[in-house]
Amino acid sequence: MTVEPGTLVLAGTPIGDIADAPPRLAEELAGADVVAAEDTRRLRRLTQALGVTPKGRVVSYFEGNETARTPELVQELLGGARVLLVTDAGMPSVSDPGYRLVAAAVEQDIRVTAVPGPSAVLTALALSGLPVDRFCFEGFLPRKAGERLSRLREVVEEQRTLVYFESTHRIDETLVAMASVFGEERRAAVCRELTKTYEEVRRGGLGELAAWAAEGVRGEITVVVEGAPAKGAGELDAEELVRRVRVREEAGELRKEAIAAVAVEAGVPKRQVFDAVVAAKRR
Template sequence: MSNAAPSEPGVLVLAGTPIGRVADASPRLVEELATADVIAAEDTRRLRRLTAELGVEVRARVTSYFEGNEATRTPQLLESLLAGQRVVLVTDAGMPSVSDPGYRLVAAAVAHGVPVTAVPGPSAVLTALAVSGLPVDRFCFDGFLPRKAGERRRRLDALADEQRTMVFFEAPHRTAATLTALAEAFGDERPAAVCRELTKTHEEVRRGPLAELVAWAAGEVRGEITIVVQGAAEQAPTDDPETLRALVAQAEADGTPRKQAVADVARRSRVPKRVVYDLVHRKGEQ
């Protein structure tokens, strides 16, 4: 009996699962769960509940695949794929690899020539965008912000000039702190939406300026949270020397080192950094 590897590898299937109501599951999700050789699940207990509610009889080998064992479990799943098996990856809700386990396995599969496909399904990112009432022609997803205040502030400072609508995930107990940080970084009046328990029985979407949402979040916040924030307004180029000097001086007064202040002002004003640098240093020499 030959132990040679099959001439063709298997297929990795990223299967989107409902973010709320089980009725949102697609017929293809049911088919993939019923016919898989291996199912890798972020939480095997949730998988069992899902398949029971969908009436799926699982014949596949089921294994856990979550943040704590991704690094060690990826080579094992890759071995199954290279042996010609169909591996279905599911997370607790939504699309695998979008702020969920999956990226490592996808990267490994691609590197070894294993086909990767997906079962389209519900996505908290796209659902929140669609119901937010904010511009959706251009957007970016920034996942979970850092928990530490200093790291979070630096991340948001880097997004200060982002003109695309921004989407963030957040835990309910950190929502108030995150909204406060967003208001400090982007201004109290920046339009935003907090989407809670999307597609579930207690779905709620709160829309308004960030200051208003901060006040709302001062009470108890529960459930799965997605925050959508409108991007910055496009600014016309600024080349007035006194304005540029004043902007750098203000940034320095706020604690930004001069080199960084010059770079930030140049970027926001859309003028060459050398121009701002020369203006500031010539002023200082006068």
């Protein structure tokens, strides 16, 4: 007798306010054959708040055991089980465990569906006051300072709005790095504790936000940064030309090459960029 494969359900969980939980989440928690949770203790608090008792087996599925547990869950799915995957907050696989399981399920032609839920990315975008018609999510930046700067330089000319997650322990360093690479006047918003009691959205230039964060910022944090101005959209001032040359030099380009590249980006003569760099050096 051939057994039809089951279904993998990715369920979004509240990012703060438990009242934001979608009704389908309670239904899936109650009816799934297996519930794979990033933190089983947090899952217990969630089910208690929703007044739900899972009928299925509850297992842990987090970064430390994701590789080993994925094959086990795939076998459950191939055996016809309905497997529900939840993380601590937001949608599984978005800077959370889940990608490996989804990829493995797709490879086996197992149906994958989702219970949409609150999203820190979209919530922060909507509250930021920055353009939201085009954006890209960059997740968490590297912890090491050099790697962090390199990652930021990769998107220094990105015109779409940028969204990052960041730790409360590194937000001050990250904003300083962003101000250095993107410019202190680049607009941004630091969104913390979204949907929670002490929700706060701080908007301003990156330099201003870096100074504010130096005093300490607590909570779950999402940073939204304005994209780079479109090429040719008005002449850049000398300070911005010099900053762009410096960013390229720090990335390993020779000054001559950096000046030529910035001139093309800004749509100005190379001589104008060269003169700006020389003047800055004299100062």
